[in-house]
Amino acid sequence: MKRFYDTSVLVAAFQRNHTLHDRAIHVLLKASPKDGYCAAHSLAEFYSVMTRIPVRPRILPEQCNLMIASLLERVSLVALNAGEYRATIEACAETGLSGGIIYDALLMSCARKAAADVIFTFNPKHFNQVAPDWERRIEMP
16 A cells, blocks of 8 residues: 655654654554655655754754654655646646645645555645545545
C-alpha cells in the first residue's frame, strides 16, 4: 500500500509534545521508501515549522536537518514539474479555490503522482475540497 504523508503529520510525528504525536508516529513508522511518500516541498515546510515552533529547548537548524535525514529513511520524495504546478493552479482557479488551499492542492497533486492508496493528513477538509474524487483515500491518522 502506497502511503502519502502531509506535512501536518510529519511535524506531529517528530514533535513529541504535539497533541497528535502518537497518532502521527504510528502511521509514519509503517512507511519505507518503497511505499511511503511526501512532497519535496514538505521538507521546506517541515524545516520552517520545526525551527520556529515555540518549544524549549528550541529545535536548532542542525537538529532539524538530522530529523529530515531520518525522515528520508522512511519516505521517498515526490516533486512536481512546471507543467504539473501550472495544471494544479489552473484546477484551483477553475473550481474557485483561493488562498492557502493551493498548498494542499499541490500536495494532493504529489499524492496523485505517487499513485498513493492513502493520504494521511490532519487537515482532511482542505484535501477533500481539492480532491473530492479521492475522499475515500484521505484519512486522519
